[in-house]
Amino acid sequence: MKKGKWGLIILGLGIFVVGVTFPVWYGTIKSTPAPVLSLDTPVINSMQNKKCVEDTAFMRGNHMKMLDVWRDEVVRKGQRKYTAKDGRKYEKSLTGTCIQCHSNKEQFCDRCHNYVGAKPTCFSCHVVPGEVKK
Amino acid sequence: MTTNRRDFLKIAGVSALTLMTPTILRPSWAKEKMITPVSALTAKRWAMTIDASKCSNDCTDCITACHAVHNVPNFGNPKDDVKWIWTEPFASVFPAEDHAYSGQTLQKMKIPVFCNHCANPPCVRVCPTKATFKRPDGIVMMDYHRCIGCRLCMAACPYGARSMNYRDPRPFIAKINLDFPTRTKGVVEKCNFCEERLAKEQLPACVLACKQKAIVFGDIDDPQSDIRKLIEKRFNLRRRAHLGTVPQIYYIL
Numbered sequence: 001m002k003k004g005k006w007g008l009i010i011l012g013l014g015i016f017v018v019g020v021t022f023p024v025w026y027g028t029i030k031s032t033p034a035p036v037l038s039l040d041t042p043v044i045n046s047m048q049n050k051k052c053v054e055d056t057a058f059m060r061g062n063h064m065k066m067l068d069v070w071r072d073e074v075v076r077k078g079q080r081k082y083t084a085k086d087g088r089k090y091e092k093s094l095t096g097t098c099i100q101c102h103s104n105k106e107q108f109c110d111r112c113h114n115y116v117g118a119k120p121t122c123f124s125c126h127v128v129p130g131e132v133k134k
Numbered sequence: 135m136t137t138n139r140r141d142f143l144k145i146a147g148v149s150a151l152t153l154m155t156p157t158i159l160r161p162s163w164a165k166e167k168m169i170t171p172v173s174a175l176t177a178k179r180w181a182m183t184i185d186a187s188k189c190s191n192d193c194t195d196c197i198t199a200c201h202a203v204h205n206v207p208n209f210g211n212p213k214d215d216v217k218w219i220w221t222e223p224f225a226s227v228f229p230a231e232d233h234a235y236s237g238q239t240l241q242k243m244k245i246p247v248f249c250n251h252c253a254n255p256p257c258v259r260v261c262p263t264k265a266t267f268k269r270p271d272g273i274v275m276m277d278y279h280r281c282i283g284c285r286l287c288m289a290a291c292p293y294g295a296r297s298m299n300y301r302d303p304r305p306f307i308a309k310i311n312l313d314f315p316t317r318t319k320g321v322v323e324k325c326n327f328c329e330e331r332l333a334k335e336q337l338p339a340c341v342l343a344c345k346q347k348a349i350v351f352g353d354i355d356d357p358q359s360d361i362r363k364l365i366e367k368r369f370n371l372r373r374r375a376h377l378g379t380v381p382q383i384y385y386i387l
Contacts, residue, residue: 078269078333095313121318125316127310127316
């Protein structure tokens with residue numbers, strides 16, 4: 001009788017540990033291929049010097065923080081111009097600057113956001129030209 | 135080292151006193167600043183005058199222009215209405231000035247009403263997230279990113295100048311203007327004195343749309359400005375000024 005009780009407890013603990021660690025080992029076993037981001041838009045193709053506001057590594061890691069700073073500076077302080085590290089000047093605007101080049105939201109923004117499970121609410125107000133709501 | 139009660143209270147008291155430093159010293163870096171681009175219309179205090187006697191009853195030019203520029207949805211249902219500019223009869227705009235013997239012209243008048251961009255705005259005082267704030271140039275602005283849709287500002291505004299998006303507004307916008315964001319479900323919105331146009335050196339959309347030149351916009355703090363001269367010359371009223379909100383839209387009737 002006592003033995004059976006310990007068995008149940010260990011079994012329960014086992015199920016618990018498996019359940020809790022599920023995301024970890026499921027992620028290692030089932031690997032999803034990294035998203036391929038498309039830079040194939042008319043504006044980017046026509047650019048001589050294909051450069052984003054800042055360098056790619058910085059943008060990849062920090063674009064969300066930068067946009068957060070931009071929106072506060074524009075709305076609350078009225079600062080609308082951004083000077084990049086190399087001195088180029090940009091309008092701080094998601095629709096007016098970012099989306100002008102990256103007009104392919106579905107092949108660029110969405111692919112990576114879906115991959116990492118990020119659900120930014122930017123686009124519920126900021127307009128992507130030509131986007132049809134599904 | 136052991137602290138006795140007396141020493142502890144001394145330290146706590148002095149620490150509490152240091153909290154007053156910003157109010158006493160007022161260092162320059164702690165003051166609110168607006169950095170406006172060189173090519174922008176700037177003012178110490180933006181204000182507007184409306185000559186309602188020039189408004190004809192069926193004219194909606196200012197409303198159409200404003201709502202098109204700012205992606206204001208039309209839900210086609212008065213209960214959900216979102217409005218930045220709308221018209222009201224004289225008796226609702228100036229209830230204290232109306233009486234049983236006001237003339238026909240006054241009673242029939244349809245007066246355009248806006249957010250009054252009060253100098254003492256109650257909406258700013260009640261907003262729990264500081265989503266509504268007053269800029270140093272007097273514009274009472276909404277930061278839609280911060281709005282949580284609590285509608286305290288709607289309750290506080292004595293002019294009904296604020297509208298709530300009870301539904302997703304996007305499908306109800308006839309033609310989206312790409313230069314201005316739309317709003318989302320669950321945020322409150324109102325007139326912003328076209329601050330996004332002022333930054334681009336353009337006058338507000340309603341001012342330009344009015345063929346009768348009934349709306350004058352300018353810096354009321356500048357004694358040489360057109361608006362200031364107009365206000366000094368013509369008798370004018372402000373909506374419910376006795377409430378102490380110091381509204382900045384002046385009506386000439």
